[in-house]
Amino acid sequence: MTNIAPASIPILACYNTTLDISNKIWSSDDVLATRVPLLCIQIAYNIIISSILHHIFKPFHLPRLVAQILGGVILSSSLMGKIPIVLNSLYRAEGILGVENFGNVGIMYHVFLGGLEMNCDAIIRSSKKAVITAIACILIPMLVGAGFLALEHRISGGTSLTIEGYLFWCAILSVTGFPVLARLLSGIKILYTRLGKDALAAAMLIDAYGWILFTLLIPYSNKGGRPLLSAISTLLFIVFCFCLLRPILNRVIKRRIRSDTWDNSKMLDVIIGLFVCSYITDMLGTHHVIGAFVYGLILPSGKFSDMMMETLDDFVSGVIAPVYFSGFGFRLDLKSLWNQSSFGVFPFIMMVLLATPKILSSVMVTCFFGMSARDGLGLGLLLNTKGVMAILLLSVAWDKNLLDPYAFTVMMVAVLVMTVMVSPLINVIYKPRLQFMQTQLRTVQTLRIDAELRVVACVHNANQATGMIHILEALNATRISPLHVSVLHLVKLTRHGTGLLVAQVEGGFSESICMKESESIAKAFEEFTEEYNAVRFETSSIVSSYETIHEDIYHVTEEQRGSLILLPFHKQINSEGVLEVTDTAFSDINLNVLQHPPCSAGIFVNRGLGSLMTTRMSIVVVFIGGADDREALSIAWRMAGHSGTKLHAIRLIVLGSGEAAEQEELHYDSNGMLSTVMDRVVQKELDEECIFHFRHKGVNNNDSIVYSEKEVKIQTGEEIPLILSEVDELGCDLYIFGRGSGENYPVVKNMLEWCDNPELGIMGDIVASTSFGTNSSLLVVQQYTTGTRPKPQRRPKKCNSKKNGSVDIL
Missing domain, CATH: 1.20.1530.20 (Na+/H+ antiporter like fold)
Structure with missing residues (x-):
């Protein structure tokens, strides 16, 4: 008799079998002829049905356990078990003992x-x-x-x-x-x-x-x-x-x-x-x-x-x-309910x-x-x-x-x-994102001067952590405006096992999520906070698939009420001073994060930026107009408060055919012309207001800040490398650009499809290219706005802009 409660399926609890008494070794029926094929059929059924149900339930994030149990429910006496041919084919009484033994091993x-x-x-x-x-x-x-x-x-x-x-x-x-x-x-x-x-x-x-x-x-x-x-x-x-x-x-x-x-x-x-x-x-x-x-x-x-x-x-x-x-599931008696x-x-x-x-x-x-x-x-x-x-x-x-x-x-x-x-x-x-979006906009520009700046810094290794520390150091943490840094060590989850179960329970690390790398990152930030009393930090590891890890970054940012997400560029400088690709998946992560982050975001291209403890830092911010440029100027303005920083803000005023092309496009798009014109009028007013406050409150009160304006013409797009080349002749340690800088001009916006690194925008892509020839680091900023930004698609075409002003189309 099998070990099954008789009240559930009494008809199948006992069965007759013919024993060969002369067989002293196998005192039962022929196992290989009857039991093994039946067991194989039962195993195959369970594997197929549970896999199908698991794929159906996967979008709803249901555990695999549910699919496996429901596979047995289908064969219960309340459903398919009512059909004798189905039950006798898959779960004959003499095969129950074998499948239970196999299941106990499992x-x-x-x-x-x-x-x-x-x-x-x-x-x-x-x-x-x-x-x-x-x-x-x-x-x-x-x-x-x-x-x-x-x-x-x-x-x-x-x-x-x-x-x-x-x-x-x-x-x-x-x-x-x-x-x-x-x-x-x-x-x-x-x-x-x-x-x-x-x-x-x-x-x-x-x-x-x-x-x-x-x-x-x-x-x-x-x-x-x-x-x-x-x-x-x-x-x-x-x-x-x-x-x-x-x-x-x-x-x-x-x-x-x-x-x-x-x-x-x-x-x-x-x-x-x-x-x-x-x-x-x-x-x-x-x-x-x-x-x-x-x-x-x-x-x-x-x-x-x-x-x-x-x-x-x-x-x-x-x-x-x-x-x-x-x-x-097979044992359930749903009729009794x-x-x-x-x-x-x-x-x-x-x-x-x-x-x-x-x-x-x-x-x-x-x-x-x-x-x-x-x-x-x-x-x-x-x-x-x-x-x-x-x-x-x-x-x-x-x-x-x-x-x-x-x-x-x-x-x-x-x-x-x-x-x-x-x-x-x-x-x-529990909808933390909805609650977060109902609060004020999380940007550096809207942050009060006496408020704490909360930054979420994402790194993949200890080398990126060192460069990220230098950017955070430049943010000028003071007792009036302290800096809180949430350091996220991004670790790729290669399977669904250990990585999840060792995930940061009460802040602990585990060897299976790169313990040594995490400890090196934590140690680097501990040394940073020892030098600056106005900085506090906390480290954690995010173990997730690279395709969805940006959602974890969002939720941590929402939890920490961050105003800025800092991401590392997917290229690192080598011993020869050239940026080389570390992992193309890092670029996809950055693109996903920039699509609809819960606050402002920035991508840091490190070309050996030094520490303010040992050297002075020269910063250049290029302002054309738009929300991203205003955020970039606000970050640069904050950095200029540090005694070891010198800031040069350059405003480019676009004249001539660039504006004509803009008006021509608006006239051609008659359906949405009014709303587009009104939006650009508002943006220009916000730009003027931002520049006004910067000049009167920043430039006049800080000798380390220099402001200049330059009138330029943008007709075909080939003028942009020339303009940036003239700016680079001034020399600097760090460029700060808005990611959408210049995109309100159709000529500039059309260049985006030729960019090799669309996450950096047009200006950032040119400066980050090897052919541009600069040794300066780069921070590209995107300001938080409600709604979802379209995700830029990578093109097989590349834009390698040279310092002499030529543009190579590959």
Whole structure:
């Protein structure tokens, strides 16, 4: 007889088989002829269906676990299981035992990888807020869960309540799926916000509690035996693994990795240890997955865990694990939900009520720490995300008949509903971008002189951090106007495993996200702040796909209420003084960030800009007109307040055919001519006002600021390199341009499609080109405006502007 509750599918619980008594080795039917083909069909079905459902649900950021369980729901007795030919083809009774054994091996591997991903050090150094949140989200659901369980038994008319059933019911309510939540937070792009970090820190503690509770509950759920002795022996085995086995394994594995003597054959030894630890905990009377999880925890993190994840993760998550999780969907008896006297209303109410204890707990804790109720509601919803631990607890409760089929179905559906609804509800309730856009414009130009300047500085490596520090140093932080810097180390996520689970829980670093690089960046900024008391900083690592990492930058900027995002150029200067490409993906990131940032943004092209501690800095800002030029002038004006800085502001007044071409275009576009003319009139008025304030408040009060005007003609676009060449003859250390400088003139705007680096604008692209010949660094600024800017597309054509004024079209 298989281990399936008879109340759910009694017809399939038992089956007849012919035994060959003369066969002393295989006392069963022909396994290779009957069982193996059926098992292959079942595995293939689970892989195909879970993959299809996962791709369907991926845009909604639903965990893979949901798709895997729903794959089994399709075959349940309430849906496709009603069709005999389907059920007999995929889940014949004699094949259930084989697929369950295969699934148990899969969950063992899955739990092992989960333990390998977790960070024990982060659990130990958890903050006070995370600990209190975790305790509240454990105790309150366990206390409130008793009433829900009593109500469910009264409605369903189930068997009498038992202490074991109560503990399992309450444990399922209180646990949170830490790995599932980490991937969910990354999918909805709030992993690096305050809400995301609080939820992840609390979830990690709750998950650790879940494993402890699971270890203690299993022995007491068994009939007979010595549960106390089993629990104590299992805890002693865990202590042995951490105190004796862990130091030995860490020393041996790390030595082999450092000496490059580690190969894939050594991973077989690691897998043998997995089976040994699983067998020991199962023999001690607990559960084999406890040994697998503990074994994953004691293995070293960093390069070793990354290699293990790359080798096993896709196979475990995509092939083995779906077989185990789909079995729970197959066991559901959905008909029992609407066969009660309440006609299905009570199950729905019960599922809603099951999610309330954690929400109430989170709201209470956030109010205690002075946070808003909206954050508490969002935190409670996130902590309702369920994962492997809830499934394991349900599995044991099902096998031990601690929950009747109706209670099992209600709890299983509630787990699915709570996990599925987290993403859409968070998007509705917690919208930091909408709230941020309703506040004042986040620009340097609109910042008060006595206000703190908040900058988000993005870097990919320590070399870029050094150049970024020199720009931040030039921003002239003072006691009246201090500088707050949020340093983001951008790390590419190559897969969906370790990078997310080690993501900055309470500001901690991990080897798997370039620990040495992150420490070098943090050390460089620590030395910077030691020299300037008016500067404070915080560092964090953003681990995400390069295609979506700009969304994480947005959310961190919104969280920090930044006024300026600083991005590094995708080229670095080499030993010969020439800019060479480091990674073209950096350019795509910059383009994505510039599309609709929540504040002003700037791209820094570093050609060896020096520190103001050792040299004076000469800055040139070229002003033609527009919002970006006004922002560039405002930043340069702020820099001019530093005693080691000299600023030369040059205003180019375009005359002649450039204006005629502009009027000709406006006349030709008759439909939108009026609004376009009005907008340009307003822009010119704002330009004049900005220049007026700069000349009377800046130039007249600061001897280090020089202002000049130059009348120019722009007819074909070839005049621009000549104009910039004349400016470059003055000599400077840093150019500051507006990204949209000159784009209000059609001749200049048409040149954008020929630019090699459209993120720098026309002027910036010319100065950054190698053929221009300057040694000056460059800062290109884009001012924040409401709405979305069109993303410039890269052209195969390149614009190499030379200092002699010629333009080479390649």
